[in-house]
Amino acid sequence: MKPNEVRVSDSERLSCSSTKIFIDNGHGQFTAGKRSPDGEFREYHYNREIAKRIVSDLQDRCYDAELLVPELDDILLKERCRRVNAWCLIHGKQNAICVSIHVNAYGNGVEWTEASGWSIYTSKGKTTADALADCIAEAAKKYLPNMKMRADWSDGDIDIEEDFYILRHTMCPAVLSENGFMTNEKECRWLQTREAKQAITDLHVEGIIEYLEQVGSVSCQNR
Numbered sequence: 001m002k003p004n005e006v007r008v009s010d011s012e013r014l015s016c017s018s019t020k021i022f023i024d025n026g027h028g029q030f031t032a033g034k035r036s037p038d039g040e041f042r043e044y045h046y047n048r049e050i051a052k053r054i055v056s057d058l059q060d061r062c063y064d065a066e067l068l069v070p071e072l073d074d075i076l077l078k079e080r081c082r083r084v085n086a087w088c089l090i091h092g093k094q095n096a097i098c099v100s101i102h103v104n105a106y107g108n109g110v111e112w113t114e115a116s117g118w119s120i121y122t123s124k125g126k127t128t129a130d131a132l133a134d135c136i137a138e139a140a141k142k143y144l145p146n147m148k149m150r151a152d153w154s155d156g157d158i159d160i161e162e163d164f165y166i167l168r169h170t171m172c173p174a175v176l177s178e179n180g181f182m183t184n185e186k187e188c189r190w191l192q193t194r195e196a197k198q199a200i201t202d203l204h205v206e207g208i209i210e211y212l213e214q215v216g217s218v219s220c221q222n223r
Contacts, residue, residue, distance in 0.1 A: 023204075025048045026044070033109055044074070054201055084098050084170045099132075100177070103181070104180065113183045118140050129167070131173075143199040
């Protein structure tokens, strides 16, 4: 926080946007695999660090953001979706979004590979999550100018469609981002830099805010 910046209180924050923002940090400390070939990079830890940064930044800008999984353990996907849907049932599925943070992998987990790039996923078919994915992807192009954008343009937009549980079983718009490859040695080393962590945080924050402005869910000017 800047010296002269005033943190917005919880009551004031809720009045700035009608949308609840769930930030999901993928996997947990005991999830098998989910690490770089040399074992130094642990995805659960990285996802949680990035997710916390995104939540903190959004809260400082007066948005109602929440970490979906504060635990270190790998909470079942069914429970993750239940948490989101329980809120949606009370407040309305149109008043929430879910963004799941991950790092990609390829190969046997023992050897470094050449697969690289950033991508974002939605469930299959035309869904309300497509616009959210588009906004985050546009921000990714801005903040990751040197990273390959992995995309599926067959249906006219950049997101890749998959039947990931977190995307299919949440009632609200939900997307999943894969922020580089921990199995690519060069990309893995870069992901751990301060520059990379800030860029990945910024692209999610900017993309989410752009989406909320597009759907008319912002009632304060605090970008």
